[in-house]
Amino acid sequence: MNFKGTLPTLILDALQSEPSHGYRIAQRIKERSRGVLDFKEGTLYPALHKLENEGLVESYEGMESGRPRRYYRITQAGHGTLRRDRAEWRKFSRAVTAILREA
Amino acid sequence: MTALDRWLEQATRQLAKDSAGQVRAEIQEHYEAARETAIRSGATAEEAERLAVRDLGDARTANCQYRRVLLTTGEARLLREGNWEARAVCSRPWLKWMFLVVPAAAFYTATALFLKGSVAGAWVWVAGGIGLLLAAPLLPIYTPSRGRVFRLVKWVVMLSLFGMVFGSEWLKWSWLLISCLWPMAWVEWTRVSIRRKLPVAQWPKQLYL
Numbered sequence: 001m002n003f004k005g006t007l008p009t010l011i012l013d014a015l016q017s018e019p020s021h022g023y024r025i026a027q028r029i030k031e032r033s034r035g036v037l038d039f040k041e042g043t044l045y046p047a048l049h050k051l052e053n054e055g056l057v058e059s060y061e062g063m064e065s066g067r068p069r070r071y072y073r074i075t076q077a078g079h080g081t082l083r084r085d086r087a088e089w090r091k092f093s094r095a096v097t098a099i100l101r102e103a
Numbered sequence: 104m105t106a107l108d109r110w111l112e113q114a115t116r117q118l119a120k121d122s123a124g125q126v127r128a129e130i131q132e133h134y135e136a137a138r139e140t141a142i143r144s145g146a147t148a149e150e151a152e153r154l155a156v157r158d159l160g161d162a163r164t165a166n167c168q169y170r171r172v173l174l175t176t177g178e179a180r181l182l183r184e185g186n187w188e189a190r191a192v193c194s195r196p197w198l199k200w201m202f203l204v205v206p207a208a209a210f211y212t213a214t215a216l217f218l219k220g221s222v223a224g225a226w227v228w229v230a231g232g233i234g235l236l237l238a239a240p241l242l243p244i245y246t247p248s249r250g251r252v253f254r255l256v257k258w259v260v261m262l263s264l265f266g267m268v269f270g271s272e273w274l275k276w277s278w279l280l281i282s283c284l285w286p287m288a289w290v291e292w293t294r295v296s297i298r299r300k301l302p303v304a305q306w307p308k309q310l311y312l
Contacts, residue, residue, distance in 0.1 A: 022129060023136035040160020041137070042114065045129050046168035053172060053300055069132055 007039065007047045008056075009089070012074055012082040015057060019073035021064065022048060048072055056081050106156045107134055113162035118169060119179035126169060130159065178297050181290065185309035189240050203241060206234025229267060232260030239312050247303060250311035254291075257312075261287070 014020065014028045025048075026041045051057045056078035062071040074082070111130060115123035134155045141151035159165070174182070192198050213230035217223070235242075236257055244253050261284075269276045298310055 021132070021136075023133050026133075027140075040158070040164070041133060042110075042130070042159035042162065042165035043168055045126070045133075046165065046172050049169075049172040053302060055302065067132075067135075070129060 006089075007043070008051055009082065009085040010037070011044070011047055011051060012056065012078050012085070015072055015074040015078070016082065019060075019062075019071045021062070021069045021071050025072070051078070106152065107131075110156055110159055110162045114165045114169060116166050117175050117177075118166075119174040119176050121179070122169070122173035122175075125173070134159070172300060174297065174300055178293055178300070181293050182297065182307065182309070186307055189308055192240050199241060202237050206230075206237045210234050226267075229260065229264050232256070232264070236260065240308060244308075244311045247311070253312060 010029050011025055014025045014032075020028070022044055023041075026039075026044050029037055029039070048057065048059075052059060052072070054077075055075060057072045057074055059070050059072050062069050107130075111127055114130070115126050118126065137155035137158055138148075138151045141154045142148065146154060192202060209230045210227070213227045217227045235253075239253065239257075242253075244250055265280055265283075266273065269280070273280065294310055298306070301310070
C-alpha cells in the first residue's frame with residue numbers, strides 16, 4: 001500500500017516507546033500494520049536523516065550482539081510533532097470515513 | 104561485485120565522500136540484520152542475500168531521497184572552498200583589517216563627496232552596501248534570523264548597483280546581468296540546499312551569509 005508522506009510519522013511512532021536501530025524500526029512498522037504498510041527499506045534511512053536534520057530524532061552509536069549499530073531516539077520536539085500529526089491524521093481519517101460512508 | 108555492492112554504488116551516486124560512507128555503513132548494517140533474520144527463518148544463504156537486497160527497494164529512488172537529505176559532491180565542494188576562503192581571510196590579520204578598513208574608507212569618501220554635492224546620495228548607499236558585503240565574514244552574524252536580514256540586504260545592494268550602473272538600458276545589458284547574477288544565484292541556491300541538510304549547530308559562517 002502506498003503511504004507516501006506518512007513514513008516520518010510512522011517512524012516517530014515506532015521510536016516513541018524506546019530508541020531503536022533502522023532495521024528494527026522497519027520491522028516494527030511492518031508488524032504493527034500486519035504487513036499492509038510494506039515499504040522499501042532503502043527509503044527508511046533518508047527519512048531518518050531528514051528527521052534528524054529537523055531535530056525530531058537524534059542518533060547515537062550503540063552495540064547489539066557485539067556489533068556497533070546506529071540507534072535513533074525521539075527528541076522532545078519529535079514528541080510534539082507526533083502529537084500534532086496524530087491529531088491531524090484522526091481529523092483527516094474521520095473526514096474521509098464520513099465521505100465514504102455517505103457514498 | 105555482489106548485488107549489495109551494485110545497490111550501494113547506485114544509491115550513493117553523486118553523494119559527498121562522508122555522506123556515501125554513512126550510507127554504506129547504515130545499509131550494510133541493515134543488510135546484515137535482514138540476512139540473518141532470513142537465515143533464521145529457514146532461507147538458504149543465497150536466498151537470504153537476495154531477499155535482503157530486494158527489501159531495500161530501488162537504488163535509484165533511494166539515491167534521489169538521499170541526495171535530498173545528505174550533502175552531494177557539489178555542495179561539499181562549495182562548503183570546502185568557502186571554508187578555505189574564510190580561513191584565508193581570518194588567519195591573516197592584515198587582510199582582515201583591509202576588509203574592514205577599505206569598505207569603511209570607501210563609505211567615508213562617498214559620504215564626504217555627497218555632502219560636498221559631487222556625487223548622488225545613491226552612491227553612498229552603494230559604497231556602504233559593498234563595504235558590508237566585503238566585511239561580512241567579520242561581522243557578528245551568528246543566528247539564522249541575522250543571516251536572513253544580511254542576505255536580503257546583500258541582494259538589494261547588488262540589484263540596486265546594477266540598476267544604477269545600467270539605468271534604463273538594463274534590458275539591453277540583460278545578457279551581462281544574467282551572466283553576472285547566474286553564478287551568484289547558483290551559489291545561493293546551493294547554500295539554501297545545504298542549510299536544509301545541516302542542523303544549525305553545524306553551520307559554518309558562510310551559510311549565514
